[in-house]
Amino acid sequence: MTRMNRRHALSLIGAAATLPALGRPALAGTKINVGALHFTSHAASFVAFERGYFSDEGLDVEFKFFQAAQPMAVAVASGDADFGVTAISGGLVSLAEKGAAKVIGGALSEEPGIDGQKILASNAAYDNGLTSPAGLDGKSFGITQAGSSFHYMGSKIGMAEGVKPKFKPLQKVGAIIGALKSGQIDAWSIVPHIAKGLAGAGKVKIIGNVSDYIPNYQVTTVFTSANIVSGDRGKAEAFLRAFSRGADDYNAALVDKTAGDDAAMAMVELIHKYVYADKPLEKAEKSIRNGAMRINKGAALNMASVRDQLNWFKSEGLVKDSITEETLVDPSFVEIVN
Amino acid sequence: MADDLSAPKTTMPKTRMQVSEARPVRFRGGGFRPARRRWLGPLVFVVLIALAEWGTRSGWIGNLTLPRPSDVASTLWEMALSGRLWLHLAPSLTRLFVGATLGVSAGIAVGLLIGLFTYARAALVPLVAALFPIPKIALLPLFVIWFGIDEMSKYALIAFGTFTPTVVATYGAVDNVDRTLIRMGQSFGLSWHSIVRKIVLPGAMPGILSGLRISLAIAVILLVAAEMLGAEYGIGAFILEAGSLYDLERLFAGVTILSLLGVTISFALGLVEAKLLNWRS
Amino acid sequence: MELSLRNVSHAYGETQVLDDISLRVPAGQISCIVGPSGCGKSTLLRLIGGLERPTEGEILQLGNPPAGCLNPLTYVFQDFALLPWRTAEGNVRLVLEEHRLTYSEVKEITYDVLGRTSLLEFRDVLPKNLSGGMKQRVAIARALAVKPAVMLMDEPLSALDAQTRELLMEDLVRLWLRTPFTSVYVTHNLAEAVRLGHRVVVLSRRPGRIRETVDISLPLDQRDRGNPMLADIENHLWDIMRDEAAEADQELVHGG
Numbered sequence: 057m058t059r060m061n062r063r064h065a066l067s068l069i070g071a072a073a074t075l076p077a078l079g080r081p082a083l084a085g086t087k088i089n090v091g092a093l094h095f096t097s098h099a100a101s102f103v104a105f106e107r108g109y110f111s112d113e114g115l116d117v118e119f120k121f122f123q124a125a126q127p128m129a130v131a132v133a134s135g136d137a138d139f140g141v142t143a144i145s146g147g148l149v150s151l152a153e154k155g156a157a158k159v160i161g162g163a164l165s166e167e168p169g170i171d172g173q174k175i176l177a178s179n180a181a182y183d184n185g186l187t188s189p190a191g192l193d194g195k196s197f198g199i200t201q202a203g204s205s206f207h208y209m210g211s212k213i214g215m216a217e218g219v220k221p222k223f224k225p226l227q228k229v230g231a232i233i234g235a236l237k238s239g240q241i242d243a244w245s246i247v248p249h250i251a252k253g254l255a256g257a258g259k260v261k262i263i264g265n266v267s268d269y270i271p272n273y274q275v276t277t278v279f280t281s282a283n284i285v286s287g288d289r290g291k292a293e294a295f296l297r298a299f300s301r302g303a304d305d306y307n308a309a310l311v312d313k314t315a316g317d318d319a320a321m322a323m324v325e326l327i328h329k330y331v332y333a334d335k336p337l338e339k340a341e342k343s344i345r346n347g348a349m350r351i352n353k354g355a356a357l358n359m360a361s362v363r364d365q366l367n368w369f370k371s372e373g374l375v376k377d378s379i380t381e382e383t384l385v386d387p388s389f390v391e392i393v394n
Numbered sequence: 395m396a397d398d399l400s401a402p403k404t405t406m407p408k409t410r411m412q413v414s415e416a417r418p419v420r421f422r423g424g425g426f427r428p429a430r431r432r433w434l435g436p437l438v439f440v441v442l443i444a445l446a447e448w449g450t451r452s453g454w455i456g457n458l459t460l461p462r463p464s465d466v467a468s469t470l471w472e473m474a475l476s477g478r479l480w481l482h483l484a485p486s487l488t489r490l491f492v493g494a495t496l497g498v499s500a501g502i503a504v505g506l507l508i509g510l511f512t513y514a515r516a517a518l519v520p521l522v523a524a525l526f527p528i529p530k531i532a533l534l535p536l537f538v539i540w541f542g543i544d545e546m547s548k549y550a551l552i553a554f555g556t557f558t559p560t561v562v563a564t565y566g567a568v569d570n571v572d573r574t575l576i577r578m579g580q581s582f583g584l585s586w587h588s589i590v591r592k593i594v595l596p597g598a599m600p601g602i603l604s605g606l607r608i609s610l611a612i613a614v615i616l617l618v619a620a621e622m623l624g625a626e627y628g629i630g631a632f633i634l635e636a637g638s639l640y641d642l643e644r645l646f647a648g649v650t651i652l653s654l655l656g657v658t659i660s661f662a663l664g665l666v667e668a669k670l671l672n673w674r675s
Numbered sequence: 676m677e678l679s680l681r682n683v684s685h686a687y688g689e690t691q692v693l694d695d696i697s698l699r700v701p702a703g704q705i706s707c708i709v710g711p712s713g714c715g716k717s718t719l720l721r722l723i724g725g726l727e728r729p730t731e732g733e734i735l736q737l738g739n740p741p742a743g744c745l746n747p748l749t750y751v752f753q754d755f756a757l758l759p760w761r762t763a764e765g766n767v768r769l770v771l772e773e774h775r776l777t778y779s780e781v782k783e784i785t786y787d788v789l790g791r792t793s794l795l796e797f798r799d800v801l802p803k804n805l806s807g808g809m810k811q812r813v814a815i816a817r818a819l820a821v822k823p824a825v826m827l828m829d830e831p832l833s834a835l836d837a838q839t840r841e842l843l844m845e846d847l848v849r850l851w852l853r854t855p856f857t858s859v860y861v862t863h864n865l866a867e868a869v870r871l872g873h874r875v876v877v878l879s880r881r882p883g884r885i886r887e888t889v890d891i892s893l894p895l896d897q898r899d900r901g902n903p904m905l906a907d908i909e910n911h912l913w914d915i916m917r918d919e920a921a922e923a924d925q926e927l928v929h930g931g
Contacts, residue, residue, distance in 0.1 A: 126638045126640075129640070130640060133458060133640070134458075145638070145639075146638065146639040146640075146641075147638050147639050147640045149639075150639050150640040150641050151458075151640050154457050154458055154640070155457075156458055196543070196624075200638075201634065201635060201638035201639075202635040202638065202639065203635070203638060203639050204638070222626065223626060224543060224623075224624040224626070225622075225623075225624065225625065225626070225631065225634065225635070226622075226623050226624060227622050227623070227634070231535065231623065234535065235538065235543060235623075235624070238539055240538055240539070240542060240543040240624075241543060241624070374639055375639065375641075572756075574752060574754060574756045575756055575758060577726060577752075577756070578750065578752060578756035580726065581724055581726060581746075581748075581749065581750040582746055582749065582750075582769075582770040582773070582817075582821065583745075583746050583773060584769075584770070584773050585773065588772070588773060592758070592769060592772075593758065596758070596760045597758075597760075599760075672801075673759045673760040673761075673801050673802070673803060674759070674803070675759075675803035
């Protein structure tokens with residue numbers, strides 16, 4: 057009975073908190089763990105943390121950093137992290153099917169006019185004629201694991217060009233970069249700040265844009281555990297509100313560039329704390345600016361893209377056919393766009 | 395009174411021991427000799443699997459914790475029917491065979507050198523001791539640079555992993571060959587070659603074969619590691635994929651295959667031992 | 676072929692094992708070497724067989740080995756030294772494979788020596804299934820197969836129980852009577868020495884010197900158990916050895 061009451065109360069408070077006029081945090085001192093990668097695509101969370109948007113919502117956030125997207129999904133399912141922001145992976149879908157995780161919002165998106173993810177070729181492969189994605193037939197394409205976003209991108213690019221790349225699972229982004237630089241694999245696709253960094257150093261060649269093959273690709277999503285969705289909605293709503301404010305700041309500063317130079321520089325400095333922290337600011341700045349991609353306003357979710365990804369997972373036999381959109385996504389938190 | 399004087403009693407040696415005090419000697423032997431109980435091993439498996447099946451069906455084991463054994467079995471069955479089992483098994487068996495053959499034969503050769511030649515021993519034993527504890531998995535990225543991302547680096551990893559334990563087992567086994575047999579060979583004027591081939595090698599065979607048990611188990615473990623980098627098909631790649639997809643049924647199906655592979659290898663080695671070492675008393 | 680040892684001394688590092696041994700091993704006779712344990716008798720045998728080099732003195736072969744001899748100096752070991760992975764026949768073949776013999780020659784020799792040691796019906800049996808006495812008979816057959824000029828027998832019966840030892844002694848006598856062979860026979864057992872030896876060389880305790888050489892003229896086939904003459908010789912030998920053995924027993928064990 058008491059739990060029912062508390063949950064009920066929380067959801068009331070959560071609902072009340074959505075009123076814009078309410079001035080005080082509804083969930084004072086709630087501790088949450090947020091999974092993140094050291095990528096600019098996680099900037100919205102970093103901004104929300106640094107600028108106190110999480111505190112404003114009464115969320116005491118601690119980041120948990122991961123090396124790849126899939127372990128983050130497992131951490132959310134196991135309760136070691138409350139929220140994750142990362143690509144939809146086969147692991148995430150499987151965990152959703154087991155009732156352990158749910159997508160509740162969208163984050164990074166490919167958008168026409170904004171420089172998005174790049175398709176890369178190794179220098180050796182480029183010299184041997186891999187100068188456009190049309191030449192990927194039979195070429196080795198680096199992926200972290202089967203069912204990762206890299207796998208999805210490579211597969212979609214191949215389908216669009218009518219070619220079949222050979223996918224090489226290498227577990228970690230670092231391993232893929234190493235293999236691409238040394239010519240052990242031929243091609244890869246990755247977010248622009250990494251792609252441009254590598255190409256700028258002459259280590260690889262950029263041969264195309266992911267957005268030409270997967271327009272409006274919903275690259276990363278916000279997800280949480282099923283327990284929070286069903287029993288702690290207020291927490292999720294508070295997180296998404298703070299996350300959206302962070303996204304707005306980020307988009308204004310680096311994507312739309314409407315906030316002015318000072319704001320942009322301040323944003324670069326803020327992100328530098330988390331991304332390329334081991335490089336001097338001058339060097340990191342270019343990569344951070346280059347890597348700016350749209351983080352959806354209000355954490356809106358592109359359902360059409362999610363549907364396409366889900367269908368791809370099914371067609372590849374990576375997840376069970378029985379999984380529906382409803383199993384994967386709870387659309388009640390954010391605006392759904394198509 | 396007359397009874398007390400009767401003859402038999404007086405001729406008996408005097409003893410204070412009363413008949414009523416006679417008792418059997420307390421048994422204190424036994425134990426320390428494991429007997430064979432063939433049924434117990436399989437029984438443990440059956441009980442554990444039954445427990446998991448019942449637990450997952452009744453719900454006190456969550457579907458995130460363990461897959462249902464019957465689902466794992468049906469996953470395996472479907473894999474076998476669809477041919478996917480063979481698709482994954484064939485490259486793994488090839489890697490295992492090629493890698494282990496390379497590593498074991500090089501290991502036996504180097505182990506023999508160490509066992510037979512003073513200089514080889516002095517030069518190589520420290521090197522082998524230094525190589526042994528290196529987790530071969532840590533060298534995988536290096537092997538990829540050296541041997542390429544395709545099959546060669548996988549062969550190399552398994553070969554390297556089986557090499558060092560085979561070396562150690564082999565030279566230990568050569569050291570343990572009965573020296574009087576070697577002296578006998580010399581006393582009959584057998585050539586160095588014949589002594590190595592007809593006395594040292596067969597004499598070292600028990601040690602080499604028991605080293606092989608360890609080496610081949612390591613080969614199976616390294617198979618999964620080898621398939622971490624750039625393998626599309628293979629039991630290891632299949633397990634890693636299932637793990638990243640959080641598909642527990644396939645994960646356990648893969649693990650079951652590996653485990654069966656280990657049992658099969660162990661059984662085959664047992665047969666080889668029974669055949670080759672029938673001379674052991 | 677005869678053997679002659681001239682002023683042979685041997686030391687392991689600081690420890691003097693044998694001191695100035697001069698000895699002739701006459702052809703067609705069994706020369707027994709007896710002595711207390713640790714007197715260096717086995718070392719002497721290894722020196723004779725060329726498995727070790729003496730630190731001083733020389734060991735000479737006089738004359739040529741008989742025709743067809745494949746391995747002039749051939750050992751019979753105390754612990755048999757049979758390859759456990761070869762059958763009785765395989766163990767005999769081992770020492771023939773080394774020589775250029777035709778298949779039928781190998782077969783003929785193998786069957787001959789196994790027949791002489793009454794092992795024909797056990798030729799396919801592995802050593803693990805043979806009794807101690809049979810194992811040593813295989814080892815003797817193996818030694819006979821190479822038609823040795825001199826058989827170097829290192830306590831060949833010491834690993835066997837008393838009854839088996841008796842039976843094997845009878846076998847050895849029969850073998851010698853059939854075809855006399857030259858042998859240096861090392862033992863610590865005086866009864867064996869007087870039953871088998873044409874001459875018995877008694878060594879002192881370490882460092883081993885020759886204390887006495889006793890020739891026994893009684894033919895081997897007349898040396899029954901309990902023969903009073905043999906008993907006398909045995910008692911005589913024991914008198915010589917007794918003090919040496921007692922003192923040797925008191926010594927602390929040093930390495931070799």
